[in-house]
Amino acid sequence: MKTYSPLLILLLFSALFLSCSTEQVDEYNNVIGVWENLEVSNSTNTTTHSLTFASNKTVKSILKVEELSGAITSNASIYNWSVDGNLITVSDGETQWVYAITANSQLVLNDEQQNLLYNKISDVVDNY
DSSP, rough: OOOHEEEEEEEEHHHHHOOOOHHHHHHHHOOOOOEEEEEEETTTEEEEEEEEEOTTSSEEEEEEEETTSSSSSEEOOOOOOOOETTTTEEEEEEEEEEEOOOOOOOOEEEOOOOOOEEEEEEEEEOOO
């Protein structure tokens, strides 16, 4: 039994140091899903920006502009994301955008030039 005791203690300490706290897991799970910002810019178009946060730490950003005439243009990009508390950082390697989850469970872009609010429309990312 003496030969197993040091090994068991080493495994237990390793598990303690490598495991995530429940709080970290909750922060991560609260982000995963589809978030959407809908803006009617003027009487001629509607802009929809959706962010799909996946469990593999990628986020799909889709910007769609729908003209009154029915014409639609869209742009999709893939980025990486990380979470620290209520702050979510989205990055393409060069540029990063920092979002926060508000007390009202909305996602807000922390940018001095914009105040974009996103509502979570789905916890399921497979359909987006």
